[in-house]
Amino acid sequence: MNRALCAAVLVAACSMSAPAPASATTSRQASSSATPGGGCAPSTAPPQESAPPTSVNTLRQAYFCVLDNYYSGPVMDAKALLKSAFAAYTQSLMRRGADRADLRLPALTGNRDTDWAAFANVLGPGDPAALRAAITGMVAGLHDNHARWVRPTPSQEGGPTGTGIVGASAQQGGSQLDPAARPPMFITRVLPGSPAAKAGIRAGDIVVKADGVPPFIGDTVNQGILDVFASGTVRLTLKRPTTGRTRTVELREGPVTRQPPAVTSKKLADGVIHVRLPGFYEGAADQVIARLKGRPKAVVLDLRGNGGGSPREVTRLLGAFAHGKVTSYFCPLKGDCVPNRTDDSVPLLGSRLVVLTDRGCASACEDFSAAVKDNGLGTLVGTRTAGAVSGPGEGYLLDDGSLLLLPKVRHLGPAREIIDTIGVPVDHYAPMTALDLATGRDPGVAKALALL
Missing domain, CATH: 3.90.226.10 (2-enoyl-CoA Hydratase; Chain A, domain 1)
Known part of the structure; x- marks a missing residue:
């Protein structure tokens, strides 16, 4: 099971992407340069696998990139963006026992430039891990299922690894758990030859517990189970619906083979x-x-x-x-x-x-x-x-090689109805x-x- 949330039991949903630009073959070096004095540069190639660490400047780029390029960025309250980023930054420090007594959100005026200057002055050099959390928190604060921040993933020697469980009944759009899901949660897809397949796990097996955590609390899906599946090892208690037999299996990440999608x-x-x-x-x-x-x-x-x-x-x-x-x-x-x-x-x-x-x-x-x-x-x-269809997203590269995906328009159905979230x-x-x-x-x- 991969450590990334969407590659655990869940499968990452593909974004509704806008048509690729005609310059999609532009060299990686040219496409990764940030716009001088601006927030970010449009992406015309995949993110770099080797790039400088995330810095305060990366957070600055992300902040201005959202304000300049997101669907509602031009009319957005810049204070809300910085508040989301600051909350995630301080929470990251607290989780690691590294909170700072002098770290307080400065008074914000609503002017995006002066507010950023005050914000950056408080952060100082910045903590890299907390800065990554801040960008994640800022994007999450948009509450948009097609807005996301993607960090480059180093190539894995020997190929991808995981448990091989790549589908569950409670997933919504592949990237999150469905608040409308009803119990039980069961496995819907297992990769052939994977650790899960070798352990005898099959589609239809009901998840009773994962590391002792139930997938539902009453009739409500337990969002906390995502943290369990994000680890490299998970202990699953499963029930086979055809026999009623319950057993416990400890799964560890191992080599998996993913075939490209095909009709x-x-x-x-x-x-x-x-x-x-x-x-x-x-x-x-x-x-x-x-x-x-x-x-x-x-x-x-x-x-x-x-x-x-x-x-x-x-x-x-x-x-x-x-x-x-x-x-x-x-x-x-x-x-x-x-x-x-x-x-x-x-x-x-x-x-x-x-x-x-x-x-x-x-x-x-x-x-x-x-x-x-x-x-x-x-x-x-x-x-x-x-x-999960807010609108087609476009990619923007930041100076640490990461990619910010932001919708520039909103999707409506043929009858001009809103489908997103519904x-x-x-x-x-x-x-x-x-x-x-x-x-x-x-x-x-x-x-x-x-x-x-």
């Missing part, structure tokens, strides 16, 4: 094809369309666990099912919303469509699902989507249970076939 398909009933799309990555739409060349009578498009990706892939795939439709809107802080439309260069399939969704369907996946529902292109089956409701409720997974049953596919 898969299989024939169901006569003239119906089931296509699973794990993400809207580059080329995903054409991969799905290639699987449907025979123009099947009906398509069951499985988007469960699809964490999102590129809006361009969304509009291209929708073009196979309808032309001349608005799929969503991207709205700036000021001015008119820009409509996104189906890619009408894609030949129409003429197939009936059923889309399978769950709480793991996030970002671009919700963009697709809302377009299907609002435009009457098909039927949604499963559970409500994640509600999700897209399904037409037919068909959740997956632990017993379903353990026995190979699929209520979503069964309902789709019944409808078709």
